[in-house]
Amino acid sequence: MKLTIERAQLLKSLAHVQSVVERRNTIPILSNVKLEARPGSLSLNATDMDLDFVESVLADVARPGATTAPAHTLFEIVKKLPDGSQVEIDHSAEDGLLTLRSGRSKFSLACLPVEDFPVLSGGDLPHGFTLSAAELKTLIDRTRFAISTEETRYYLNGIYLHAATGAAGDVLRAVATDGHRLARVEVTLPEGAAGMPGIIVPRKTVNEIYKLIGETDSDVTVSLSETKLRFAFGDAVLTSKLIDGTFPDYERVIPADNDKYLDADVKVFASAVDRVSAISTEKSRAIKLSLEKGTVRLSASSPENGSAEEELEAQYDSTPLEIGFNSRYLLDILGQVEGETARFAMADAASPTVVRDQADSGAIYVLMPMRV
Template identity: 60%
Template structure:
């Protein structure tokens, strides 16, 4: 194999694929990136056996061939090469020589035949989303993904297309929950997704897709089966296994009869919560909201540091009462609200609280209160 590729092009593609590779691997080949030079391009592939990223870049292929080298080492080398340089990759026996200007590196290789590949065939459901819609779908739900490995079926975003009540227009719905908060986001059902299975997209896949979306505007092609999902984002093709298991019936925890309504500017509330929690320690992340006529008083008590409080204007006409929340969870939700007003539907100090921008909002959040 011998191929010459522009440094910036190679660096960008390596950045996409090497982030999939775990720093510690018990299987040596999984630390490597597969380099395949053919036709007019260089194909790069990396995998952790559950997630695979492939990207093809333009290159001058002098001799076709394929081999594998350490993904992180090659990325670090290319990152430190001068801007605008041409990078030459040539393979001889069990080494790849990387040359750019007067710099020359020789890297150990492992056989291409040993590199595992996730099959991409038989993905019967396919549809397209805009980059903006997919970014919203991820950003408005992923903060609520659970990190608790015992309930592995909560370690991702639940993607499904439920039947609409009363025969209305169906939606593509994304849901994530960790048992303390729940986030739900809906989009009009894209053409081709009508028969899609209910799937749980793993946290790592979600994170890698979101990174790719930072650099790309335009349509994203999505194909899936009950066990795999594939995203085509520009020149990158990301394939992931899905989480096996059943996502719980989240509709049971979405309150429908909370009769105490608080309306407030989400930015004012978020800034106030951020300020009063400056004195909070990691052990005391609770913030108390004392609701009274058209006013909310935020307060935090820390045994180590003291107390803090702040009054905020709001629209509230129900009986006065106090409720406590985990301040980090509340801020995570408020950061996703884009409008000038957020609706907080409350019942009592122990019941789930519903948060949304309005009745027609595509995003909905549920937050469990804390005892304060």
């Protein structure tokens, strides 16, 4: 294998593939990236056995071939080469080394046999549809903050993606919850998605696809089965295993009869929450909302730091209510509201609160209160 490639193109692809590779591996081949040169292009492939990423980039290929090289080491080398430089990659089966040259720099890296590299991207994926990058970004961006990190409840360690019927008709819905808060966001159901099974997309896959779609405007082709999911866009393909578990019936935790409504200016309210919470303890991050007609008073206190209080004008016409929240969870939800106003629907100090984005009827957030 012998080829020449622009540093910028190689670095961009290596940045994508090396983030899939775990820093510590008990299986040596999983620390490597598979490099496959074909006429006119170089394909880079990395996997951790649960997630597989392949990307092709333009290259001037003098001799086709394939090998594997240490992903993180290769990335660090290319990152430190001068901007605008050309990179020559040469691999000979005789010495088993990958030689990388750029200007006066030369590096030799040990390789592992390409035959040992696992193949994850095969298999039949019977369901398929196409989403715009913006739609997929919306589904992920506005729900991923609520993904659980508690490994014992592994079925909550991802985003539940499924077809559903919403107020505006058939929708593709993304849901995430960690037991303290819940995010539910939807887009119009794309053609071909009607018969898809409900799937749980793992947290690592969610984070990787989110980084990738931030760099593209092209449509994303989604293919899936009950055990595997594939995203394809541009010259990149991401294949992932799914979480094997049953996502809880989230509809049961979304209250339908909360009758105390607070309408608040998102930016003003979020800023006040952020200021007042500076006094709360690092562990609980507790903040109290005292609601009366026309006003909401935010307060926090801690034995170490003292107390804080701020009063805001707000639309509230129900009976007085005091309710406590984790300020970080509250700010996470307010950060997802795209409109100017957020509507809080409450029942009492112990029941879940529903937060709606007044500019997007398809987005619903649920926040569990806490004692303060």
